[in-house]
Amino acid sequence: MTSIILLSVFGIINLFLGFLKSNRILMPAVVVFLAIVFGVNFIDWNQGPQTHFNNMLVIDNFSVAFAAVMVLSMLLILPFSRSYVTDENPHLAEFYSLLLFSLVGAIMMVSYENMLMLFLGIEILSIAMYVLAGSHKKQLRSNEAALKYLLMGSFATGILLFGIALIYGASGTFNISDIASFSSTQPAGLLPMMEVGVLMILIGVCFKIGAAPFHFWTPDVYEGTPTIFTAYMSTVVKTAGIAAFYKLVWSVFPGLNEFWYPTLVAITVLTLVIGNVGAAVQNSFKRMLAYSSIAHAGYLLIALTSFNDRSENAILFYALAYTVATVAAFGVLKLVSDQRGEEGYEAFNGLGKTNPLLAFSMTVAMCSLASIPLTGGFFAKFFIFGAAIDAGAVWLVVVAILMSAVSIYYYFRVVIAMYMRDAEGERIAVDPFAAFMLIVLSIFTILMGVAPGLFNNLL
């Protein structure tokens, strides 16, 4: 709870800092803010569920853990925003503040106890992202991304709200434990209204995490959005969405599992296939990462469909591993595309020779995303598959591994470009902070791959 308040306050303070003449203070300030939030967040660790706002928010280990992952994500992304930190950028403070505010929404999404909070969290997060997607005002691509995101996002919100309304109509409450008990006390089967409502909520959340067939915005928006915010979207937004989804599955509608299982599985399979196959044909690295984020949503959905107590730990581990690797990938992409002006695979040609560090951390990130052992991604997928196999969904896992094989194709294309093609560009200048962060990310990824026991049973 404290973290929500602190983030809001820091957001406002940050806006005021924007009045100062120099933008240089902003990034360190945000880092400090986030560090504080990260630390304070753990005050609630192991304190048992605490309710706030009239039972509308509940802070428990689950929300603390996911909040930590999200705050950490932003902390990890920040160093790569250095190219924005110039005195000419008049909106820097606003951007940072928006990020901080959106984080509030994200945390609300993982700690909601009431549908209203879910809705508000989603919107706080989304509206900030609409703005950030369009933050390159002069650039048509950015504009297009913002508009697409906005229109489709609010469309999806409409669907979500309609679902919430229908559930309210059926159960008479927005409180999730009440809904849960309501749905479990309907032995004769649920009202059709409730069922439609559940499906619509499902669809709304699927849109937010970019699951097929509601994923269409993802590649376009990711591609058009400035890289730093894309990184944010594909980590924080995705994590928040999947955690919220998990809460829906696990605590809001636990009695409905049988009802929506076929739908969920169909969406999962479709997401896996579209994400991976779509990524395989991309020529832009950034767009590939967008599709890959769809694919990873698919893997995470597998954990959701297994409905057992392994899944939350699996999801948390996965989210962490995915976040760390994705941030590294986007970080390197940002550095490379800033200086080579391209976002395609060719931009990485010969990076292994000109910038061994960038190439190495990119390779580690790709290995992690492709779930090669020695990296966190391997155990992430391992735990997810474990949860699914434990639930008996072997065939779903088979689909997933077929798609994993495809994923190796596109992740390793960049590795090939870096190590097996000849250099075209000059050496890329990397500021020390970013370099340090890349090293940290790589070590973290490998640490998760070598000692997964540290992270796998937190909840």
Added chain:
Amino acid sequence: MLTAFLLFWPALAGLLVLLMRGEAAKKVALGAAVIEFLAVVDAMMQFDPNAGTQFELNLPWIENAGIAFHIGMDGISMLLVFLAAFLVPLIILASFKHDYRNPGTFYALILFMQTGMIGSFVALDAFVFYFFWEVALIPIYFIAGIWGGERRVPVTFKFFIYTIFGSLFMLVGFVYLYFQTPGTHTSDLSAFYQLALSPENQSWVFWFIFLAFAIKMPVFPFHTWQPDTYTEAPTTGTMLLSGIMLKMGIYGVIRWLLPVVPAGVAQWADVVLVLAIIGIIYGAIIAIRQNDMKRLAAFSSISHVGLIAAGLFTLNMQGLQGAMIQMLSHGINVVGIFFLIDIIFRRLGTREIKALGGITQYGKAFTICFMVVLLAMVGLPLTNGFVGEFLLLSGVFQYNYIMGGVAGITIILGAVYMFRMFQRVMFGEANYVTSKFTDLTATEMAVLIPIIIMIFWIGLHPNTFLQISEPAVRDLLTIIKR
């Protein structure tokens, strides 16, 4: 602790080598590999074949998931660790004449790979095994992809994806088995051995796990990555792949398939044997007309491995022990033959059989070495190839007369393609290309002499090695037949 040393020493040395440049990297890498070899020899001296698994180390790894870092060696592991430790120094030495770009990285990758391979040979926990299984793959991917021939990128890429594709199925199989273990689940080998799955489940789990091994070996028809990769990879990579890595697949079958899903094996053994035997004949027949020596050796490897695979599934003493000794022999021979091919390629700039001829007039020592390796490859008695081939064929014959007979054709076809190649390359009149040939240098001799010694050692006194694995294989058969 000894096992842990054997396992991590190459990786540690690799980290050191990674930082070095130029000649120093080669030498340090060689030194590290030699130390590893000496350590393995020491381990072999201390090893008591009848005492089951030794030098065990069981550390908690992912405690809450029942996954432990459990390693150790029994006779079967011991032999393969020996093979890996024996070949890596030779492979490094064999590459001395090459000037690879970034030698530090190159040699470090070799050493990392050694750790991966040894790791998969000593793992006693399914996930430790899987972990090292994949870890071994990454270095070879880079070795082949960065330092390989013209078509290296697509070819190694295909290899990489294909292999991982198989491995992922194995992972699913392991995870499934893991959840079948009683209580708080564990992935320990012994727990897997005690599983009693229904035959239906064993049936599909068999294919999930076997797919990975079949691709790695490779067994017909999962082999298509192999000739291309062997041809395009730098010779060092080809040696690592064919000499040691391929054995991971065979080892996997022995350790992680046969005793784990015996009922599945019983259901599918015939199918696998037929595939393996098709592979024997198929690889051999195709090898006859190949023009690129490396590709020829690659197809011959398919044929040889087919026989080993067939031997594994006979589930009798001769078949399995034959597989053990043949793994050793094949590793040694194939490294020898690829090295000899590399010598020709480096001297003359071509591996095309059609372009060669009459080399024997310019390299007497070379001819002798080539001949010895060739004879070992065709399984002439008193060379190592014979012992394995004899036992394997005997095993297959005991399993089924007709299969044994058909598999036996390999000894004819093997002679056909090998002697055909040998004749065209070594005999006849020399041409303007081959007349540039010069005889072996001291470094090259240093690689070939240990190989030749081993060829005759295993050929003349195979019991040295057979007795190491015999008790372990016997125990394994008891588990399988329980």
Added chain:
Amino acid sequence: MQQIQVPENNPAMALLCLLIPLLPLIGFVINGLGNGKLPKSLVSLVGCGSVLISFLLSIYLFFSFESGSAGYVTEVFNWIQVGTLSIPFAFQIDQLSLIMLLLVTGVGFVIHVYSAGYMSHDPGFGKFFAFLNLFIFSMLLLVMGANYVMMFIGWEGVGLCSYLLIGFWNKVTPYNNAAKKAFIMNRIGDLGFLLGIFLIFMTFGSVGYAEVFGKAATIPVSSEVITAITLLLFVGAMGKSAQIPLYTWLPDAMAGPTPVSALIHAATMVTAGIYMVLRSNILYTMAPETLEVVAIIGLATAVFAATIGLFQNDIKKVLAYSTVSQLGYMFLALGVMAYSSSFFHVLTHAFFKALLFLGAGSVIHAMSGEQDMRSMGGLRKALPITFITMLIGTLAISGIPPFAGFFSKDELLAHVYEHNKIMWGFGVLASFMTSFYMFRLMFLTFFGSFRGTEEQRHHLHESPASMTIPLIILAVLSTIGGFMGLPPVFSENHTLANYLAPLFEASRQVNPEAFGHHMDHATEFMLMGISVAVALVAAIIAYVIYVSKKSVPAAEGTETGIHKVVYNKYYIDELYDTIIVKPIMSLSTGLYRFVEKGLIDPLVNGFGKVTMGGGRGLRVLQSGAIGSYLLTMVVGIILILVLNFILR
């Protein structure tokens, strides 16, 4: 029941047994590694010396062996031990291996000495001796081994040496092809042998002779498994001893230097098949069906090869076909269970065929490498010793008394006569042809006038002593060799048969009739008479054609009709080429092109292609237009609702 003793290991005896093969091996290593560095004198000293010592040791062994006793086994070390399969590296010393030892080392030594002269101008002198020594080593393992796998070691080893020596002049591609062909055809037989060994192991649980033969008698006669074992082993023998259909390599093997032809392809290696059958005689006795097959194939080979021999013009080719034919005889004898007669013929054949080959070598040496008899003629003046010794050889092989061949062949045919008169008839026919082509060879080579070039005429000379002395030794042996097995009409005491008797004791118990002599002396005399008459008639015909009429075989390519077919060896090589070699080659290309690159590889790549195709298909949906995105989403929503509610 023959009991082979396995005495407590006598280290001295084991060492002695080990030394016999080891010495040639050492010779091989010295000459092999020293190839090109050691002086020729040292090379020949090491080469001949090692074999000589082996020979002397063999003699010692022979005389220290108690004749009439069963053999003994000395184990050197345990070679392969897997489960119940135990293969010791052990030697068995008994009557059979002792005589073979003497034969191999004795004839081997003689030929080594001969080679020192014959090869003296060759740059590969050291290499040659190394290979010869290696051959002796392998052959000794073959005959001394105490189990089938040991025999197989030697079996493959001699095959290798044969390969190396046939292709000795490896610059010449046809020679290399001949060598390769020999090795591969032998391998076909080896596969049969190998499978036979597996079956033996499965049936008897062992591969040692003592155990196998001990248990063999407990199996009913003509049981399937025994028949299968013996047939498989016989396939091996067919390859090694050049029987139909695996004989075509042997004539080609004449590409090797002549001493090689004498040693390997006449005297020793090719008789390995007979040795093997003799060794396993109990198994064969238990399988009468197999014996019948052996007899028929032997007879067919004897006749068939002899017909080809009739019109060959290459002096060595004639001898080669003659060898094939004689080997056929030996198998014929085995087939009628005349085991000791067959072995008798092995011995005499070794003497006279080695002699003939060496003689031919001497001729070739004198003719500067010319092998075509059409270019020879009248050589008896220039090469008197060669002529006389070869004449003795010819008389011996044709079966003219009192030379060695007469006794062995006569004994052999007598047994065939007892078994089957028709077979005997064909045997006599082959004998007739043998006599004809041998005398044809003699007449074309040594009689008439010289038909070679001037240069060759100048060069004509008798060979050096190192070559003629071996000829003389062998000529003596060919002359007196027959007396170790006098027929019953002359002597009741058949030395060789009596010596070998313990070997066949078990067989005798299984099938006593085959070992009894029921023939009366009149028949015996009649058979002898017919043989001799036939041989003489053939010789006279040859004399008339080639000496009186002075006809010379036509030049290449002018043969017609049957003559042409026979001259071209019935086109068997071409037939094999068409039905086996070419199909395999096309199969190789076909499998690679159509199955590997046309089916399996595309299937694997197909996975990738489908993925990429699917990806490109997805791009159609990802059109960039918000409208279509929203539409697809709505379609998705509707689908979900429909599937969940209407189609439930």
Added chain:
Amino acid sequence: MNEIPEVIRTIPLNYYLFLSTALFVIGVTGVLLRRNAIIIFMCIELMLNAVNLLLAAFASYRSDPNGQVFVFFIMAVAAAEVCVGLAIIVMIYRNLQSTDVHLLNKLKW
């Protein structure tokens, strides 16, 4: 709010449900059919208002203020969305001199 006003009861709940659903579908259809970004945006607002109506009706029928509170939040959020949305549309108009969403298809595949 102990008693539900009779006047609300006179209209069955299903009517509200059908009306809001119809409004919602009209909104969706509008979104699908129109090309002008502003009109699409208005259609989305229509969808949200359909939800608002539904919530209000449910709330009234249940005499539960929660639903009505929710409506306020939706309104507030919608306002925020409109702010941002119009700003984005203005931004696009500046760059493109049009608000036709069909012109925005540079990002695809």
